[in-house]
Amino acid sequence: MALLEAIEGPQDVKKLNRQECEELAAELRRAIITTVSRQGGHLASNLGIVEVTIALHRAFASPEDQLIFDVGHQVYAHKLLTGRQDRFQTLRSYGGISGFPCRAESPHDLFDTGHSSTAISMALGLARARDLSGETRHVVAVVGDGALTGGMCYEAMNDAGNTHTKLIVVLNDNGMSISKNVGALSDTLKHLRASSSWYAKKKRVRRCLERIPAVGKPVARVIMGAIDMVKTVTTGGGLFEALGFRYLGPFDGHNVEELTHVFEEAKAVTEPVIIHVLTQKGKGYDLAEQKPEKYHGIAPFRVENGMKRKISGSRNAAVTVGETLCALAEEDTRVVAITAAMKEGVGLSGFADRYPERFFDVGIAEEHALSMAAGLARGGMRPYFAVYATFFQRAFDQLVHDVALQGVPVCILADHAGLVGDDGKTHHGVLAGAMTLPVPGLTVLAPRDTRDLAGAIRLVNSLPGPSVIAFPKEGIEPYAESGSLAVGHWQTLRKGTDAALLSFGRMVKTALRTAELLNGKGVSAAVVDCASLKPMDRDCLRRLSRDGIPVFTMEEEQKTCGFGAEVARLSTEMGIAPPAGIFGIGDEFVPHGDTELLLRDAGLSPESLAERIFARLREEEHVE
Secondary structure: OHHHHOOOOHHHHOOOOHHHHHHHHHHHHHHHHHHHHHHOEEOHHHHHOHHHHHHHHHHOOOOOOEEEEOOOOOOHHHHHHOOOHHHHHHOOOOOOOOOOOOOOOOOOOOOOOOOOOOHHHHHHHHHHHHHHOOOOOOEEEEEEHHHHHOHHHHHHHHHHHHHOOOOEEEEEEOOOOOOOOOOHHHHHHHHHHOOHHHHHHHHHHHHHHHOOOOOHHHHHHHHHHHHHHHHHHHHOOHHHHHOOOEEEEEEEOOOHHHHHHHHHHHOOOOOOEEEEEEOOOOOOOHHHHHOOOOOOEEOOEOOOOOOEOOOOOOOOHHHHHHHHHHHHHHHOOOEEEEEOOOOOOOOOHHHHHHOHHHEEEOOOOHHHHHHHHHHHHHOOOEEEEEEEHHHHHHHHHHHHHHHHOOOOOOEEEEEOOEOOOOOHHHOOEOOHHHHHOOOOOOEEEOOOOHHHHHHHHHHHOOOOOOEEEEOOOOOOOOOOOOOOOEOOEOEEEEOOOOEEEEEOOOHHHHHHHHHHHHHHOOOOEEEEEOOEEEOOOHHHHHHHHHOOOOEEEEEEEEOOOOHHHHHHHHHHHHOOOOOOEEEEEOOOOOOOOOHHHHHHHOOOOHHHHHHHHHHHHHHHHHHO
8 A cells, every 4th residue: 555655644645646546546445444344434435435535635725625524424535645544443443543523633624523414504604704704715515415315404505505605515426316417418518517617608698698689688598597407407406506506517426537627626616516426335345335235334344255253142222123113013003113314223124124104214304303203193103213312412302392392102212322332422322311301291211121122112102192212222131030111110120228229221230230349348239220211210219218228320321411410309309318429421522432441431330330339338437
């Protein structure tokens, strides 16, 4: 990889000729495939945008010119070309570089981004700041065709087009063409439209026609309208131009020379412009080209056959969700399932195949999904919206206003709750409790294992109002025998007289291990599974208070407005002692890395918890 090793920054990319750019693209793909096969990550999308990234750094002068990559799962080539290749092998590992744009890593990354459809809005803000400061830099937003299923893109484009703010949007179309190419005419027009002289000539023609006495302006309108019609028919750019953007394309997204020329020409345009490029997702790796959805986000694998390097012994929670919903839908024709472009990720592929008329994939539009679910519920259906907890954050207003306020029986299946490990700060689901616990009329459940997860899904189908079921992505096999999960009731899994450890979800297993360690220190600790986060079990809290047992809460979420804080509030309201300790994530964003290491750093390993609880009990004894 002689060429890549010599690249210290974007300035070196500009020195390469056409053949060298092609060689560099091949080297970038090899580096990405090798690293992702060892570290896991987003593969197919990153392989598809290699040439676009090379051309961007040839045409623009980052970081002076500002590049924003929407979502962020298409930035591996960008990282390799901006001085991070010596650290690239640490991708997504604890203490290594992030799998998404990261401001702390490089001045070439402007935002820490991991959620879709935000780049055009951010870019418009940067462009307006540039104009207000009297500067001349270029601002470029790189978005995928999937991002355009999110409404924010159109809000931003409508705003930018209304004010004619100079802004460049590169549309990386790797799955669905907005329009078909129609031969030589389209090919000729796309190059004409890529030249700023095309627009100048068009304006001159209009002015000449308008000078014709009496009939000039009507004739000009007809002819210019015909030109625009040809352009719309052959390119499909009418939608973007209706929003005030000049549309260029479509172009071959794997032709560095052509892309560089287009980007250079776009720099001369003084109004918003969108450049449509066609790329192949997974390009350069046959298995990813054949099944790009499988290789979008992938665990470490063997390059020669695509097989996972390590087979997990646990059952993925999404499998439980899919199987349970399919069984429930067979029993109840009112059950419908909704996803926001995450059918495979949330386990709904089987449901979509068996009940296509009752399955709705709304694209990257979580807000719409939740409001639509409210409509389905009001119409007599029982909707389940399966979504990653981090993306559920985008629909908080809809949860409050359209679901909870209306009291409709919508269930949100919040997958990937708690810490998610390698994807890091943009994807951790540590705000699930803080978001949902304050919402009136909402039932919130956090089952500890796959058995209780299946039970919770069935349980909420009979509730009259809205509910949230939050669970980690790893499927935790049943490990403790006790009564079934119930709303407003907590389960005591281990009895004790010196302390009570209150936890939920994956942390229940941690609490049981912590209790064992405390027992070795002479402390008898009870363990209570508080899967019903809302409503809470008041009787259990009264009983512990009556027996004089100090309570300690544990949560794999942020403590502010979380489970422990709510137990403290409720205890004060009931006139009993608040928790002696509240353990959870502090007031900070957690980086990426192995989940166990992140829990250790947060003081949430069994060893750390046992030490902290033991010390607190000793302090209490000393005070007494």
